[in-house]
Amino acid sequence: MVKYALQRTFYMIIVFLIITLMCFVLIRMLPQPILPPEDPHTKVIELRREALGYNEPYLVQFALFVKNVVTKFDWGLSEKLYFGQDVWSIFIQKLPASMIINLYSIILSIPIGIAFGIFAALKKNTWVDYTISTLTMVVISVPSFVYAFLIQYIFCYKLGWFPFLMKSGTDWFSWPMFVSMIPAVMSLSFGVIAGFTRTTRAELTEVLTSEFMLLARTKGLTKTQATVRHALRNCFVVIVPGIFGEFIGILGGSLIIERIFSVPGVGGLTLNAINGLDYNIFILSTCFYTAIGLAASIVVDISYGFIDPRIRMGSKK
Amino acid sequence: MTAKRIVALLLALVMCFALVACGDNGGTPVTSGDSNTPANVPADNNGGETPADEEETPAGMVDTGESYIYKDSVSTLASNWNPHTYQTTDDAYLQGYIDDSLYSLIFNDENHPVEGKETFDGYTIVPAMAAEMPVDVTEEIKAEYPQFGIPDSATSSYAWKVKLRDDLQWDDGTPITANDFVESFKRLLDPKLLNFRAADYSQGSYVVVNAENYAFQGSSTFVAGGMTSSELLASGLTEDEIYIDLANFWGITYDDGTTYGCITDDTMIRDPAVEEGQPEDYVSPKYLWDNYFAPGMPYEAYATDYVGTLKTYDDNYDFSNVGLLATDDNSLIFVYKNALEGFYLTTYGMSTSWLVKTDLYDDCLVESESAAGTVYSSTYFTGVDTTASYGPYVLSDYQMDKSLHLVKNPNWAGWNYEWINYVHPDDGETYQMYETTEIDCQVVEEATTRKQMFLAGQLMGYGLQAEDFDQYINSDYCYKTPAETIFFLLFNGYEDVINQREAAADFDATTHDLQMQMLNTFRRACAVAIDREDLAATCSPSRQGGYGFLGQTYIYDPETCAYYRDTDPAKRALCAFYSVNVDDFGGDLDAAVASITGYDAETAKELFQEAYEEGIELGYITDNNGDGVSDQEVNMVYALSAESELYDKLIAYFTESFDKATEGTGLYQKIRITKSAPLGNGWSDGIRNGLYDTQLAGWSGATLDPFSMADTWTRTDAAYWGQWWDANAHNMTVNINGKDLTMSIRAFAECLNGTMKTVDGVDYNFGYGQIDTDTRLEILAAIEQEMLLSYNCVPIMQDAGASLLSQQVYNVVEDYNPMMGRGGIAYMRYNYTEDEWNEYVASQGGTLQY
Numbered sequence A: 001m002v003k004y005a006l007q008r009t010f011y012m013i014i015v016f017l018i019i020t021l022m023c024f025v026l027i028r029m030l031p032q033p034i035l036p037p038e039d040p041h042t043k044v045i046e047l048r049r050e051a052l053g054y055n056e057p058y059l060v061q062f063a064l065f066v067k068n069v070v071t072k073f074d075w076g077l078s079e080k081l082y083f084g085q086d087v088w089s090i091f092i093q094k095l096p097a098s099m100i101i102n103l104y105s106i107i108l109s110i111p112i113g114i115a116f117g118i119f120a121a122l123k124k125n126t127w128v129d130y131t132i133s134t135l136t137m138v139v140i141s142v143p144s145f146v147y148a149f150l151i152q153y154i155f156c157y158k159l160g161w162f163p164f165l166m167k168s169g170t171d172w173f174s175w176p177m178f179v180s181m182i183p184a185v186m187s188l189s190f191g192v193i194a195g196f197t198r199t200t201r202a203e204l205t206e207v208l209t210s211e212f213m214l215l216a217r218t219k220g221l222t223k224t225q226a227t228v229r230h231a232l233r234n235c236f237v238v239i240v241p242g243i244f245g246e247f248i249g250i251l252g253g254s255l256i257i258e259r260i261f262s263v264p265g266v267g268g269l270t271l272n273a274i275n276g277l278d279y280n281i282f283i284l285s286t287c288f289y290t291a292i293g294l295a296a297s298i299v300v301d302i303s304y305g306f307i308d309p310r311i312r313m314g315s316k317k
Numbered sequence B: 001m002t003a004k005r006i007v008a009l010l011l012a013l014v015m016c017f018a019l020v021a022c023g024d025n026g027g028t029p030v031t032s033g034d035s036n037t038p039a040n041v042p043a044d045n046n047g048g049e050t051p052a053d054e055e056e057t058p059a060g061m062v063d064t065g066e067s068y069i070y071k072d073s074v075s076t077l078a079s080n081w082n083p084h085t086y087q088t089t090d091d092a093y094l095q096g097y098i099d100d101s102l103y104s105l106i107f108n109d110e111n112h113p114v115e116g117k118e119t120f121d122g123y124t125i126v127p128a129m130a131a132e133m134p135v136d137v138t139e140e141i142k143a144e145y146p147q148f149g150i151p152d153s154a155t156s157s158y159a160w161k162v163k164l165r166d167d168l169q170w171d172d173g174t175p176i177t178a179n180d181f182v183e184s185f186k187r188l189l190d191p192k193l194l195n196f197r198a199a200d201y202s203q204g205s206y207v208v209v210n211a212e213n214y215a216f217q218g219s220s221t222f223v224a225g226g227m228t229s230s231e232l233l234a235s236g237l238t239e240d241e242i243y244i245d246l247a248n249f250w251g252i253t254y255d256d257g258t259t260y261g262c263i264t265d266d267t268m269i270r271d272p273a274v275e276e277g278q279p280e281d282y283v284s285p286k287y288l289w290d291n292y293f294a295p296g297m298p299y300e301a302y303a304t305d306y307v308g309t310l311k312t313y314d315d316n317y318d319f320s321n322v323g324l325l326a327t328d329d330n331s332l333i334f335v336y337k338n339a340l341e342g343f344y345l346t347t348y349g350m351s352t353s354w355l356v357k358t359d360l361y362d363d364c365l366v367e368s369e370s371a372a373g374t375v376y377s378s379t380y381f382t383g384v385d386t387t388a389s390y391g392p393y394v395l396s397d398y399q400m401d402k403s404l405h406l407v408k409n410p411n412w413a414g415w416n417y418e419w420i421n422y423v424h425p426d427d428g429e430t431y432q433m434y435e436t437t438e439i440d441c442q443v444v445e446e447a448t449t450r451k452q453m454f455l456a457g458q459l460m461g462y463g464l465q466a467e468d469f470d471q472y473i474n475s476d477y478c479y480k481t482p483a484e485t486i487f488f489l490l491f492n493g494y495e496d497v498i499n500q501r502e503a504a505a506d507f508d509a510t511t512h513d514l515q516m517q518m519l520n521t522f523r524r525a526c527a528v529a530i531d532r533e534d535l536a537a538t539c540s541p542s543r544q545g546g547y548g549f550l551g552q553t554y555i556y557d558p559e560t561c562a563y564y565r566d567t568d569p570a571k572r573a574l575c576a577f578y579s580v581n582v583d584d585f586g587g588d589l590d591a592a593v594a595s596i597t598g599y600d601a602e603t604a605k606e607l608f609q610e611a612y613e614e615g616i617e618l619g620y621i622t623d624n625n626g627d628g629v630s631d632q633e634v635n636m637v638y639a640l641s642a643e644s645e646l647y648d649k650l651i652a653y654f655t656e657s658f659d660k661a662t663e664g665t666g667l668y669q670k671i672r673i674t675k676s677a678p679l680g681n682g683w684s685d686g687i688r689n690g691l692y693d694t695q696l697a698g699w700s701g702a703t704l705d706p707f708s709m710a711d712t713w714t715r716t717d718a719a720y721w722g723q724w725w726d727a728n729a730h731n732m733t734v735n736i737n738g739k740d741l742t743m744s745i746r747a748f749a750e751c752l753n754g755t756m757k758t759v760d761g762v763d764y765n766f767g768y769g770q771i772d773t774d775t776r777l778e779i780l781a782a783i784e785q786e787m788l789l790s791y792n793c794v795p796i797m798q799d800a801g802a803s804l805l806s807q808q809v810y811n812v813v814e815d816y817n818p819m820m821g822r823g824g825i826a827y828m829r830y831n832y833t834e835d836e837w838n839e840y841v842a843s844q845g846g847t848l849q850y
Helices: A002-029 A041-051 A058-072 A087-122 A127-141 A144-158 A175-208 A211-218 A223-249 A255-260 A269-275 A279-307 B002-021 B138-144 B178-189 B196-201 B211-215 B229-234 B246-250 B285-293 B300-306 B342-349 B358-363 B447-455 B466-472 B495-503 B520-528 B532-539 B568-577 B589-594 B601-618 B645-662 B680-688 B706-714 B745-752 B773-789 B834-843
Strands: B030-032 B069-074 B103-107 B123-127 B159-163 B220-224 B243-245 B260-262 B307-312 B324-328 B331-335 B365-370 B373-378 B393-399 B403-408 B421-423 B430-432 B438-443 B461-463 B478-490 B555-557 B633-638 B671-675 B731-736 B739-744 B757-759 B762-764 B793-805 B809-811 B828-830
Touching: A002 A058, A002 A279, A041 B196, A041 B373, A058 B365, A087 A127, A087 A175, A087 A223, A087 A255, A087 A269, A087 A279, A127 A175, A144 A175, A144 A255, A144 B447, A175 A223, A175 A255, A211 A223, A223 A279, A269 A279, B103 B342, B123 B342, B138 B159, B178 B196, B178 B211, B178 B324, B178 B331, B178 B358, B196 B211, B220 B243, B220 B300, B229 B300, B229 B307, B243 B246, B243 B285, B243 B300, B246 B260, B246 B285, B246 B300, B285 B300, B300 B307, B358 B365, B447 B461, B466 B793, B520 B601, B520 B645, B520 B793, B532 B645, B532 B793, B555 B706, B555 B773, B568 B589, B568 B773, B601 B645, B645 B671, B706 B745, B706 B773, B731 B745, B731 B773, B739 B745, B739 B757, B745 B757, B745 B773, B793 B809
Parallel strands: B069 B438, B633 B671
Antiparallel strands: B030 B393, B103 B123, B159 B331, B220 B307, B243 B260, B243 B307, B324 B331, B365 B373, B393 B403, B403 B438, B421 B430, B461 B793, B478 B793, B731 B739, B757 B762, B809 B828
C-alpha cells in the first residue's frame, strides 16, 4: 500500500510539472494589450514589461520560475491585481475564508444529507420518500446562487436575522464571525445536502434489497442491526469518497457565493488573474488546484481500500 | 495491513494540505490597527508619545463626541493606492481622504465670496498645504539655474515659488518639509523603479522641466514625426534615422519585444494575424516602408502617426537638473517646461499627490529577479502598516478585497486651515468641514445586495439601476448627476457604401430603401419628430433631453466656473439651429432658449412629406401603386454594441415617434430601425465605414476645455461622419474683431486649439491665451452651429446618473458642480448620529422608504 502511494505520488509530481509548464507557456503566450501610442504611460509599461522579462524566451522564464519556487519558495510578485505584493502571501491570506465557509458547509450538510438519504431509503415508496426525493431534485436543479439571493433577501433583509455580508477581520472562530457566515454556509449547503441525500438513498435502496440483507435478517438481526452493520457499510463505498471529494473542494471556494456575501476568499482569484494577465497569481493558483486535484484522486483511490476490504490497492492480481 | 492503509491514507491527506502549511508568511490576513488608532503609530518602545496617546484634541479639530460613520460600498476594493504606481480609479479611492494638496478648491461661502456668483454656486482656490498663493520667480530662476532651459524670451509663468505651512506633518507626527517633496519626486521618477505615475510628468501641459529625461534615462522611445513621408525625408533625416511604429501600425513586435523598427531594416517578422504561407505572413520595417509609407504609397498620409524618429535619453541624468527645488524647509520651487499659471497651475501643475513618507517608502521597496534582470516593486500603501496619511483621515483597518476603515487624522494640519470652517447656506451657522468621524467601506459586488443594505440603513448611497427608476427617480432623496456626454442620433451619409449595400444580392430594393436617410430634409424631420424630454423620461429617466453638441457640464473658464452653455454665443447657436426667433421673446435670449423643446410634430409632418417627394424625385423610393405612400420601407440599421433593454426601448420609441410624425404623409409607417448583431466595440468602425446607419452615440471628456471638442467633431479620423462629410470642405465666416474671417470649419477648429493658420497673408491663432475668451466662445458656438446644421446627427439626450442618498445625511450643496460635485465628504452633514440612526431604522421596521 505504501509503495502504491509513493508510486502515485511520483506520477503526480510528473503530471504536475507537465501541467504547470503547459499553463505557464499558454498564459504567457496571451498577447499583452497594445498600448496607445499617445499615452505617456505607454513608455513606462513597455519598460516594465521588458524588466519583468516578458520579452525573454518562455523556457528561460519558466526555468527561472521553477528555480525561484524550488530554491526560495518564491512564487513571484503580483504584476497587475495586487501590484508589487507577494502572490503566495495574497493566496494564503485569501484561503482561510474560503476554507472555513466550505468547512462549515460540509460539517452541516454531510450528516443532514446522509440522514435524509437513509430516511428516504428506509421509507421507500412512501410519501416521505417522495417528498424528500422531489425536494432533492428541485434543490439539485437550482443553482446555489439562487438560494444565496433568496437567503439574503429573507433572512438578512426581511427578517434581519443575519448581516448581509461576512464580517470583516480574521477572527474566524468568533461568534459574530460565525453568525455572519451562516447565510453563505446555508447557500453552499443546500446543494451538498441534496447530493448526499440522493446518493445515499440510491445506494442504500439497492443494498437493502440485496440477498445478503435477507440473510442477515434470517439469521436473527433486527432491521436496525442489519441496516447499520451491513447495509450502511456497503453503501459507504460510494459515499465516503464523495465526502473526501467535498473536503478537497473546500479549498476551492465558490466564486458566486463569495461575491454575494463578500467573502474574501480565493473564489475569483484565478479568473481575475487570467483577465488581468497577472501571470504569477494565475500560475500559483493553477499549481495549487492542480496539486489539490491530483492529491484528491490519490486519497479517493486509497479510501476505497479502507471501506471495502475486497478492494486491494496496488495488487497486480 | 490496516496500519499500512492508515499510513498511506495519512500520507495522501498530508499532501493535500502541505501547500497550505508550507508558507511562512501566512496567517496575517488583515493589517489592522486599533480601531481608533491612526496608521503607522510607532512601536511603543520608541519613547515618543503616539498621536493616539494624545488625550487632547488638536486645537483646530472639532470633536463633538458623537459618532458619524460614512458607510460606503465599492465593487472593487483598491489593492494598491501607492501614489506612484496606482493605475485605476479603484486604486484612487483613498485619495482625498488620506492626502492633501498645496492648493484646494472650496465652495464660495459667505467668507469666500466670488464676484458674480451666488454663494455655493461656484468655487475658489485657496492655499492648503501652501501658506500662500504661489509667487512667480521665473526671472530669478532663469538667471540662477540655466540648466532648466527657460526660454530667454520668457519673463513669467515658468518658475513658481511656494511657501509651505510650518505645521505640516504625517499622521504619526513626523514633520513634512520641502525636502520631503523633492525626495518624493525623486523616487517617483527613479528610473529603476519604473513607476507608472512617473509618466504623468513626461507629456502634456504640466511637465516639470527635465523630469522626463531623469525618468527615462538610458532608454529609447519612438516619437511620431507628425509629418508625411515626403516631409520627413525633406526635413533632412536620413533613412537610418526614420522608424516605423510596428506595434500600432501592424500589430507586430520584434522577438525581443521592441515595438518599432528602422525603415532600412529588412528583418522579417512573423505577423500572427496572417496564416502561414499567405501574403504578408512575414513583414519587415523596410517592406512596410516600401509598400505603404514611402512617398507615393497609399499610406503616406498616415505616416504622421506611425512613422517618426527615435528619441534616446542620456544615461546617468542628474536629478539636480529636474525642476523641483527645496530652497529651505518651507520653500519649494517648481520649474515647468511650458508656461503655466492660474487655475491650471494650482490645481494640476502643483498637484503633489506623489508626496510619500520616504523612510517608509524605502522600507517597502521589493527587489525581485526576472528573466531580464532585477525588477523593483513596492508594498507602500498596500495595508495599514504601509500607509502614511497627511490628509483628514487615516487608514485604521484594511482587509484585502473585503473592507477598509478610516478614522479622523488628529494630526492633519488642515484642521487649522483658514477655510476649514464654512458658513452653511441655509442656517447661516459656521461648521467645520468633515463632520464624518469614520469611513467604513465594504466590498459589495451585487447591486441587489447594495440596494437591500441601503434600504436597511446600512449604506449611505445607492446608484439606481434601470429597474429602480420607476420607483425612485422622483424621490426627494434621489440626486441626478449630469455627465459630459451628449448622445446624438447618427445618420449614415456614406453614399458609395449605401449604394453598394443596396446593390447587394440579398437586398430587395422594391421593398426597402437605405438612401432616404442621406436627405437633409429627412434628417431634419427626424430631428423634430422626437420629444427629447419624453424620450429620456421613458427610456432612461436619470437622463434628460440634449439639445446642443455640448452639454450642461462644460466649463470654459475654470477660474470663475463659467459654463459654456450659459454664454450668449452658445444660446444663439441653439436658437439658430432650432429656428427660434429671439425677437419673439422680446429679445430675451434666456426665454428663447428655455422655449426650445426640439419637438414640433407639425413641422416634422411637413418635412417628412417634403422628404417623401424629394425621394420619389431622386428615385430613392417609388410609389408604383399610386396610393401616395412609399413602396419601400426606409430601413436604418442600428449598430448594436450589445443587447440591452435600453436599446430596445430607444428603438421602440424612435419607431413610434416616426410613425406618429409620418401619419398622413408618404412615409407613414415606412421608417423602420432594425438592430444589427451585437458588434462590441466594432460598432463605431461599422458606423464610420457606412456599414450601419445609426446609433445613439456621443463623446465625453474635456469638461474644462470645450474648445478641444471642436477638434474631435471636425477630424475625419475621429468623427463618426468623417468618411462622407469633410469639415475641410465646408467654410464658415466669423466676425473677428469687427472683420469677417472665412475659413473651413476644420481650420477654425484647429486654430481654436492653437494651430496657426494664415489667410490672405495674415496669421491667425485662436488658442488659449492667444485671443480674448469672448472671441473664442463666438468661434466655438459658430462651429457648433455649423455642425448641428450639417445634420450628420441630432442631439437627443444629456447623459446623467441617478443615485439615492441616505436619510441619515444631506449635502450642503444640492446642485451639482462639475469641479466640486456636491462637496463630497467635506461638506456632508448628518441628520442622525449613529445611535439615533439605528433607533430610527428600527422604528421604521428595519426597512426605509425612499
